[in-house]
Amino acid sequence: xxxRVLIVDDAIFMRNMIKDIFSGSGFEVIGEAANGLEAVEKFxxxxxxxxxxxxxMPFKSGIEATREIIKQDAKAVIVMCSALGQESxxxxxxxxxxxxxxxxxxxxxxxxxxxKKVLGEA
Amino acid sequence: MDLxxxxxxxxxxxxxxxxGYARDLVRIEKGVREGAEVKPIIDSLFRHAHSxxxxxxxxxLEGVSKLAHRAEDLVDVFRKEPKSLDAAAVDDLLAxxxxxxxxxxxxxxxxxxxxxxxxxxxxxxxxxxxxxxEPAPPxxxxxxxxxxxxxxxxxxxxxxxxxxxxxxxxxxxRVQVEIAxxxxxxxxxxxLVVKKLAGLGAVVQSTxxxxxxxxxxxxxxxxxxxxxxxxxxxxxxxxxxxISDLASxxxxxxxxxxxAPSPVPQxxxxxxxxxxxxxxxxxxxxxxxxxxxxxxxxxxLATARVRELGxxxxxxxRPGLLENVDRLHAIVKDLHDKVMTVRMTxxxxxxxxxxxxxxxxxxxxxxxxxxEVSGAEIELDRAILEELSDxxxxxxxxxxxxxxxxxxxxxxxxxxxxxxxxxxxxRERDRVILEIADDGRGMDPAKLRAAAVxxxxxxxxxxxxxxxxxxxxxxxxxxxxxAEAVTDVSGRGVGLDAVKRTxxxxxxxxxxxxxxxxxxxxTLRLPLTVAVQPxxxxxxxxxxxxxxxxxxxxxxxxxxxRLDRARGAPVLPYDGQMLPVHDLSHLLGFPEQRDRDExxxxxAEAGEGTRVGLAVDKLIGQQEAVLKPLGQPLENVSGISAVxxxxxxxxxxxxxxxxxxxx
Numbered sequence: 001x002x003x004r005v006l007i008v009d010d011a012i013f014m015r016n017m018i019k020d021i022f023s024g025s026g027f028e029v030i031g032e033a034a035n036g037l038e039a040v041e042k043f044x045x046x047x048x049x050x051x052x053x054x055x056x057m058p059f060k061s062g063i064e065a066t067r068e069i070i071k072q073d074a075k076a077v078i079v080m081c082s083a084l085g086q087e088s089x090x091x092x093x094x095x096x097x098x099x100x101x102x103x104x105x106x107x108x109x110x111x112x113x114x115x116k117k118v119l120g121e122a
Numbered sequence: 123m124d125l126x127x128x129x130x131x132x133x134x135x136x137x138x139x140x141x142g143y144a145r146d147l148v149r150i151e152k153g154v155r156e157g158a159e160v161k162p163i164i165d166s167l168f169r170h171a172h173s174x175x176x177x178x179x180x181x182x183l184e185g186v187s188k189l190a191h192r193a194e195d196l197v198d199v200f201r202k203e204p205k206s207l208d209a210a211a212v213d214d215l216l217a218x219x220x221x222x223x224x225x226x227x228x229x230x231x232x233x234x235x236x237x238x239x240x241x242x243x244x245x246x247x248x249x250x251x252x253x254x255x256e257p258a259p260p261x262x263x264x265x266x267x268x269x270x271x272x273x274x275x276x277x278x279x280x281x282x283x284x285x286x287x288x289x290x291x292x293x294x295x296r297v298q299v300e301i302a303x304x305x306x307x308x309x310x311x312x313x314l315v316v317k318k319l320a321g322l323g324a325v326v327q328s329t330x331x332x333x334x335x336x337x338x339x340x341x342x343x344x345x346x347x348x349x350x351x352x353x354x355x356x357x358x359x360x361x362x363x364x365i366s367d368l369a370s371x372x373x374x375x376x377x378x379x380x381x382a383p384s385p386v387p388q389x390x391x392x393x394x395x396x397x398x399x400x401x402x403x404x405x406x407x408x409x410x411x412x413x414x415x416x417x418x419x420x421x422x423l424a425t426a427r428v429r430e431l432g433x434x435x436x437x438x439x440r441p442g443l444l445e446n447v448d449r450l451h452a453i454v455k456d457l458h459d460k461v462m463t464v465r466m467t468x469x470x471x472x473x474x475x476x477x478x479x480x481x482x483x484x485x486x487x488x489x490x491x492x493x494e495v496s497g498a499e500i501e502l503d504r505a506i507l508e509e510l511s512d513x514x515x516x517x518x519x520x521x522x523x524x525x526x527x528x529x530x531x532x533x534x535x536x537x538x539x540x541x542x543x544x545x546x547x548x549r550e551r552d553r554v555i556l557e558i559a560d561d562g563r564g565m566d567p568a569k570l571r572a573a574a575v576x577x578x579x580x581x582x583x584x585x586x587x588x589x590x591x592x593x594x595x596x597x598x599x600x601x602x603x604x605a606e607a608v609t610d611v612s613g614r615g616v617g618l619d620a621v622k623r624t625x626x627x628x629x630x631x632x633x634x635x636x637x638x639x640x641x642x643x644x645t646l647r648l649p650l651t652v653a654v655q656p657x658x659x660x661x662x663x664x665x666x667x668x669x670x671x672x673x674x675x676x677x678x679x680x681x682x683x684r685l686d687r688a689r690g691a692p693v694l695p696y697d698g699q700m701l702p703v704h705d706l707s708h709l710l711g712f713p714e715q716r717d718r719d720e721x722x723x724x725x726a727e728a729g730e731g732t733r734v735g736l737a738v739d740k741l742i743g744q745q746e747a748v749l750k751p752l753g754q755p756l757e758n759v760s761g762i763s764a765v766x767x768x769x770x771x772x773x774x775x776x777x778x779x780x781x782x783x784x785x
Contacts (some may be wrong), residue, residue, distance in 0.1 A: 090310045091336055094317045100366060101314070103306050114366040 003119060004040040006048040007046045008065065010057045011079065015095040018052055018081070023107040027115075036060025040068045043076070050115055051078045053098070055089050070097030079115055081106075130179050133230040134607075135354070136174050136407065141474060143170040143193075144216060150200075151212045152492070160204055168197045172352070174222060180357035182670040186225045189237040190243040193218045198254045209485075212639075214248040216478070217241065242401055255325060286578045294326065294350050295358065296376035301343040303365040309338040312345040315368070318361055323351025332482030341367075348376055350602045359757045386778060411465050418458045419748035423767050425451050461649050466501035467555070469547050474496045474543060476518055483522045490529055490540040491522050497547030503651040504556055506628045510556075510648075517558045517644050518543060520618070525562030525642050531543055535639065537561065552650055553630075561642035565636040567593035594634040598622045626780065627672065627763070629655060655749055657766065659742035660724060662707050667738075668747060668776040669768060671701045675725040675733060683719050694735040696725055703735035709782050710761065726779045733778070749776060 005027050008027045008091045012034075019029050021116040029116040034055045043051060051069070062080060069076050080093045080101040090101050100118045102111055153160035171194040178186035193215060200207045218241060225235040251258070272637065296783040299315055301308040313335045316328050326348040328342055351358070355373050357404055362371045425447065432443045477493045484491040502510075526532075526541030543560045571585040574596045588596070596619040619646075622632040630648035649655070649672070657668035658677075678694065685692035693700040703723055723735040747766035756762070763778035 036385060084306060087307050087310050088336060090307070093315045094310075094314050099364075101310065108364075116368050117364050120360075120364055 002026050003049040003121075004030045004046070005053045006031045006033065006035040006042055006060050007038070008036075008051060008057070008062065009043075009054040010034050014054065018111070021111050025108075025112055035061060036065035039065040040072075043069050044072065047073075049077065050119060051076065052081055052102075052115075053078050054081050055086055055091075055093060063089065063096050066093055066098050067096040068109070077118055079118060112113075112119055125360075128181065129230065129232075130407070131356065131405065132177055133226055135228045135637060136177055136186075136310075137175045137526060139170045139177075140219055140226065143167060143174070143222075144219050144478045145474060146170065147212055147215055147219070148205065148227075148481050151209065151481070154204070157208060160207075161201075162208075164200050164204060168194060168201055171197055173354070174226075176352060177354050178226075180354060180360060181229070181393075183225070183229050183754050185234065185236040186222060186229065189218060189222055189225070189241060189245075192237075192242050192249075194220070196245050196249040196252070203252075206252040206255060207224050208252075208258050211248050211252055213485075214244055214556040216482070220243055231471050245698075266505075291766045293324075294348060294376040295354075295355065296372075296374050297347045297349055297358065297362070297373040298370075299345050299362065299368040301340065301345070302367045302369040303343070306341075307338045308343045309335045309363070310464050312340050314345075315345055316347060316363065317363065319347050319358070321351045322353050322358060322361060324347055324466070336650050344608060364374045371596045394598070406464075411504065413459070413743055415461050415465065418454065419750075420456060421454050422746070424750055425454050425543060425767070462503065465651075467507050468506040469500050469507065469554075470498035471504075471507050473545055473547075476514065479515055480518055480522060483519055484526075484541075485525060488528065489522060489528055491543060493518070493545060494541050495545045500547045500549060500554055501647065501650075504652070506630075506648055508718075510646075511622055513624045513646075514545075514556075514558070516618075516621055520644075521558060521560035521562065521642065525560035525564070527563050527744050528581050531563075537545045550647075551747070554648045554650060556646040556648060557643055558646075559641060560562060561588075561641040564592060564638040564640050564642055565597060565634070567636075570594065577630060592634055592636070597633070597634060607610065626778075629672065655747060656744055657747045657749075658724065658744055659768075659774065660722070660736075660738040661711055661740040662704070662738050663740055664740060665712065666772065666774050667706070667710075667766070668745075668774050669726060669736075669779065670776060671744065673727045673779050675727065677722060677724045680721060680723055681719050682721055682737065692735075694723055694725070696733070696735070699733070701733050703737055706777075707737075707739075728779045728782070736779070747774075747776070 003026070005022050009016050009018065009032075011066045015032050015034075019032075022029050023054065025048075031042045033042045033045060037059045038083050039051070039062075042061070053062040053066055057065075066078050066080070066116075069078060074097070076097075077099045078097070078122050080090055081104060082090045082093075083107060085103045090098075093101070100114055102114050146163050150160045150163045152158075153163060153581075167575065171190055175190035175194055178190060180186075184267065196215060197219075200211075225237070228686065256667070261545065280686060297315075297319060299310045299312070305311050312330070313332070316325060328335075329346045334340070349358075356769060359371065362368065362373070362631070395506050429444070429447045429451070429603055431439060432447055435443060473495045476495060480493040485592050509722045521543050522541070524577040526543070527535065527537075529539040532541065541560060541562055543558065545556070545558050547554060547556045549555075555608045567588075567590040569570070570593050571580075571588065574580040575582050576587050580596070585593070585596075598621070611765065625632045625646050626647060630646055633645040633752050634642065635645070636642040656671040658671055658674050659666055659668055661667075676696070678696075680694065682692050682703070685694060686700070687693065688702070694703050695701075703709075718739065721737045721739065722741045723737050724741070725733055725735055728734045745768075749764040749766055752759075752762065752765055756765075761778055761782045762775040763781075764776040766774050769775055
């Protein structure tokens with residue numbers, strides 16, 4: 001069964017790009033969220049196997065959202081999408097319970113390699 | 123991540139924990155009976171159950187993990203209240219251990235075994251009962267035949283998992299990782315590693331420290347973490363393997379015992395910690411050791427062949443060649459010795475399970491027995507040990523079934539109600555002597571003689587001529603048993619025969635001593651190794667045959683016509699005895715040859731204390747031989763036990779003097 005993915009990012013272009021990386025690679029994108037608030041709601045509703053999470057977003061940051069999701073489900077697998085220069089934020093997200101991270105700009109094979117590893121598939 | 127690569131290690135480690143688990147249970151029960159302090163052993167028992175739970179969970183064997191968890195729950199009741207432990211609960215835990223062992227074995231073949239719901243319910247009910255301090259329900263009469271309903275109680279709902287798990291044994295592990303060069307933010311990677319490890323235990327030290335990592339400092343892109351954790355190394359490796367951008371990962375045991383993060387002061391562990399040793403040892407599959415030994419054996423043979431060939435080269439080249447063959451031989455011999463050392467395994471491998479087995483057998487036949495094992499640290503070739511496992515168990519069952527009397531009879535005889543079986547091992551030069559002695563009713567040589575005659579195994583006259591000691595060996599004849607009851611649980615006659623044959627197959631012997639009313643002692647004399655044994659090569663007509671040196675007492679050059687004769691056969695005066703001399707050529711059915719009068723006679727052991735003379739044409743000499751077992755159909759041929767190959771490539775059969783039909 002393909003792993004079910006929730007994509008969280010405030011930029012539509014980023015969401016589409018990540019969606020393209022996943023589709024056709026044995027994953028099923030089951031939902032998208034544009035901010036941290038939506039992310040928590042969608043997670044509760046969809047129970048994805050994997051969530052990709054942007055860090056800086058309106059209403060609620062990716063770090064806050066991660067913290068809340070982990071509180072709901074300690075085993076949730078959340079991969080942070082970060083940019084260079086956000087190191088301290090990524091560490092904060094890791095503290096909050098993120099499983100791994102990818103650094104923008106990213107190549108599709110790098111993204112897939114990280115999420116497959118974190119899901120124990122590689 | 124492919125867990126299959128951890129499977130062999132898991133099976134072996136879980137097996138060790140389960141063996142320890144069973145051992146602890148028997149020790150605890152004995153301790154409770156004698157009013158001794160059992161708390162440390164219960165702690166050890168708990169750790170074994172806990173380890174199996176953790177390991178199997180890491181291997182995604184939920185069934186195993188669930189059952190181990192249930193066993194752990196029950197043990198936890200006794201950790202708090204050792205007095206609530208009773209024989210019924212020990213039975214429940216032992217049964218769970220057996221089930222776990224079977225599941226681990228099933229897992230070894232790639233299955234994902236499920237826990238029996240009845241077994242889960244049984245443990246839960248036992249935990250409830252012991253927690254409430256209720257006595258065990260009456261045990262069904264073991265003599266009564268018929269299936270025993272496993273679950274009479276309604277299934278008990280699963281208790282919630284206990285979190286956090288108290289006082290698991292923590293080890294200090296040293297984790298070293300190297301961040302891949304292509305990683306744009308190595309400090310963040312390293313931080314993630316530290317964070318993940320912190321989820322599995324207590325991070326004692328991190329180099330660089332977390333503050334350095336937060337500031338982006340990670341010299342050389344290397345991270346080292348000291349972690350106190352109850353998790354097995356594979357679990358850690360599994361977690362680390364899920365992290366991207368790590369160029370290398372190393373997890374090792376840093377030190378034996380780290381204090382568990384528990385507010386309760388811990389007692390010293392009841393079992394020695396093997397993790398320090400783990401630093402310096404590697405695990406090798408035993409088949410590899412066998413192959414290794416085979417290869418070295420071939421090397422010995424090949425060296426001998428080169429030496430033979432050396433005799434055919436021109437004389438001026440010979441000294442140089444032979445000198446080097448000698449060196450080669452010395453090196454190969456040294457290599458062989460080292461391989462043999464590696465194969466040496468403590469006797470504990472087979473004696474460990476005896477106390478537990480004794481308990482089960484005794485409970486089945488309503489007797490009280492205590493087994494005492496000493497000398498378990500003595501080492502033997504693994505190949506011999508593996509052969510010994512069943513015979514030892516058989517001798518133990520024998521001792522309990524037939525030797526040890528029921529408690530009331532023991533009391534009447536002025537003995538303690540609890541019978542005693544001593545399993546003792548010691549070294550005697552190049553042999554290991556293994557004794558299994560009970561203080562039971564003993565065996566009666568007169569009854570054995572009568573039984574042997576009654577079964578038609580022996581003529582009346584022959585039976586009467588046997589010494590008491592030799593009469594004891596009649597117990598080894600198939601079908602001869604001294605058990606009064608016909609319900610011969612252990613099938614004594616057939617079994618002892620098998621024990622004797624096994625002992626002899628590995629180059630050892632079995633002796634029986636018994637004093638009626640006082641007990642019986644079985645003595646196994648075993649070689650340390652099987653593979654290479656010195657043999658005496660003899661020539662018979664065109665054939666060359668080998669005799670194990672261990673069976674040879676001496677040899678003499680004699681003229682047969684000058685020997686005295688008794689009952690038509692020549693007899694050789696030897697060591698104060700007159701030994702019958704048999705012509706080996708006749709015994710083996712070789713074609714008749716012109717009988718020479720001047721012959722070599724080898725004095726060999728043909729049975730318990732029985733010696734015979736074997737007339738051969740010539741003594742060729744002594745040689746180290748790599749003995750190979752005979753395959754079918756040759757192993758059915760009486761009188762030969764193995765085969766070896768000489769330096770010239772010629773196969774030579776090794777004689778089994780006891781089965782030549784001369785004793």
